[in-house]
Amino acid sequence: MSDSTNTIETFANQEYKWGFVTDIEADAIPRGLSEDVVRLISAKKNEPEWLLEWRLKAYRHWLTLKEPTWANIHYPKIDYQNIIYYSSPKAKGDGPKSLDDVDPELLKTYAKLGIPLQEQAILAGVAVDAVFDSVSVATTFKAKLHEVGIIFGSFSEAVKEHPELVRQYLGSVVPISDNFFAALNSAVFSDGSFCYIPKGVKCPMELSTYFRINAKDTGQFERTLIVADEGATVSYLEGCTAPMRDTNQLHAAVVELVALDNAQIKYSTVQNWYPGDKDGKGGIYNFVTKRGACRGVNSKISWTQVETGSAITWKYPSCLLIGDNSVGEFYSVALTNNWQQADTGTKMIHIGKNTTSTIVSKGISAGHGQNTYRGGVKILKSATGARNYSQCDSLLLGDKCGAHTFPYLEVRNTSAQVEHEASTSKIGEDQIFYCRQRGISSEDAVSMIVHGFCKEVFRELPMEFAVEAQKLLGVSLEGSVG
Amino acid sequence: MALLEIKDLHAKVGDREILKGINLTVNAGEVHAIMGPNGSGKSTLAQVLAGRELYVVTGGSVTYLGKDLLEMSPEDRAREGIFLAFQYPVEIPGVSNMYFLKAALNTIRKHHGIDELDAMDFLNLVRDKMQIMKMDQTLLNRPVNTGFSGGEKKRNEIFQMAVLEPKLAVLDETDSGLDIDALRVVSGGVNAMRSPERAMIVVTHYQRLLNEIVPDFVHVLAEGRIVKSGGKELALELEAEGYEALGAYDEPEAVGRV
Ligand SMILES: Nc1ncnc2c1ncn2[C@@H]1O[C@H](COP(=O)(O)OP(=O)(O)OP(=O)(O)O)[C@@H](O)[C@H]1O
């Protein structure tokens, strides 16, 4: 086999660098799921009665649901009774009051991941909420944000300190009955981030949550809720990693965004859960429900995702464009290498007048990876003057991988303008050779072509993270170069 | 020492032998033209020199600057000064021509221990070369060869050569697809690069190119061998008489056709 062909085929086998395990004592509950487990989780978190009731309602509904099978992903049946639904690093006393109380092992873990939690060492201008297994272990820059009235911290804390806000918005975008995984999450979610930007406030720094799964056989079910009040603006970034383990772990998160009049939320994800090894053993099953509601006029929600990890990704960050003139955006790079499978895309529901949405999806498949774009654009009768532009491109590296595209379109208002473009291309041996003939190595040639392919999406990421994402993509594809 | 010395070179693609014993010596400062019928192996020779793995060398040797060329990777050959202007330049969507060329130039410079050029210096360098090639600025900002017309692609190849300043340039049918004015401009660009340190192998079917780029030697390649070599007048004879009259076909199957 020629060197160039080799390059393309193996362009994917770099070691996962975030796969270490933190040795820390955990407080975990027994395996399995029942009403008692739901009660136990709620009790561990000292939750108010209304939240327990909400969870139980979700659990009872979940029991009536069947795991969805419509996605283009294949995996052995998940045994929901064999999962540990709650695990937290054992806290000294009542849990950390400040960073000084955080277990040094945890600080070390995040430092190793490149997320220093000591504030002086932090990337200037980024506040981080660190979630470790089932709980939030630290939030930085809280005080500074508090000065402008921004609430940012763990979900559990928000339940205690701002119950009225949580109660008002929780489940208002993704109801408990939404889908199988959302219902499951609603029943057992353990922690996550909560963020509220008050009227007219432009958040002075990037907010970010870093999710880390550490414990074995544990599911991670976090919940993020972001509310931007009238005229508020926020940019939020989510990152995630997990140890390398040869069993699969379930991650079923829910993210809800609410933008009121003239508010803007930019939500960026760099998803780097452990993808499994090169033979497809292990890796995270990532079943995530993300949805934003543009409730107010002129509001805007923008999703940007770079999905390089997970054995399976099932994820459709969507926008409900309710307010007139509201704007929804979805920019995505999804990479599947080795035996990874991704079925991802978005849904844009146009309800208000003159609502616009933009979808740019870039799927990259290498190895035996299977990459599916599934996108829905729905223009309701009320959405006069709605516009959508969708572009979805696939790039194949080698000939054992696959790219699939399922665009769904439903237009009930004749004034709507909808445009869809799609392309599939392959990095060819001739392209690699052309680059090499000009002195550029195969490795650089492939990453040059891949970056060129993703450029429109990377442009949407906050600066620091665009650089990170490019590196990550390089790493996720590296090693295929002979 | 010769710049390039090819001895009894054999190469195949798949099971099929295409080069059947090529001998050719090229010294610095020389321009060699290679002509020959379609399918005779001209592009194969060019690709073998550039190191394309698709073509498997089955015998013979190639020495470049005293080194075993066949041992070197394609990128190392390029970094050591071998440039191939492709008969069919490849499109690379998403990667700007400018970015591509800068990456190429900088890897070559790095290879020779020279400082990499920053964007400003690169632009200045490129501006000069663009003028010589009468290249449209917009082509620089477009993705490599993507959607270029046939002539624009060929012009872009020579423009790249002008920027990369190779020691040995192999131009594979650079004239095909060029209109008369473009042919003159491209030839002018090539001639501007002729120097005592640089050699060129020019593959072509047409005398009109050799009127512009006057070769020192002309070789006729047929059925995988060089069957005739001479000075620039050989090309004129070929044009007048055709390959067959020159005995270019001496393979049994060719003879059998008569
Ligand atoms: N990749 C390949 N697979 C199969 N056959 C090939 C391949 N490349 C070249 N050949 C064959 O080798 C022979 C020589 O091809 P080559 O391209 O070297 O000819 P050429 O002299 O450059 O012709 P032209 O003047 O038409 O450009 C042809 O018969 C061609 O079909």
Ligand SMILES: [Mg+2]
């Ligand atoms: Mg040819």
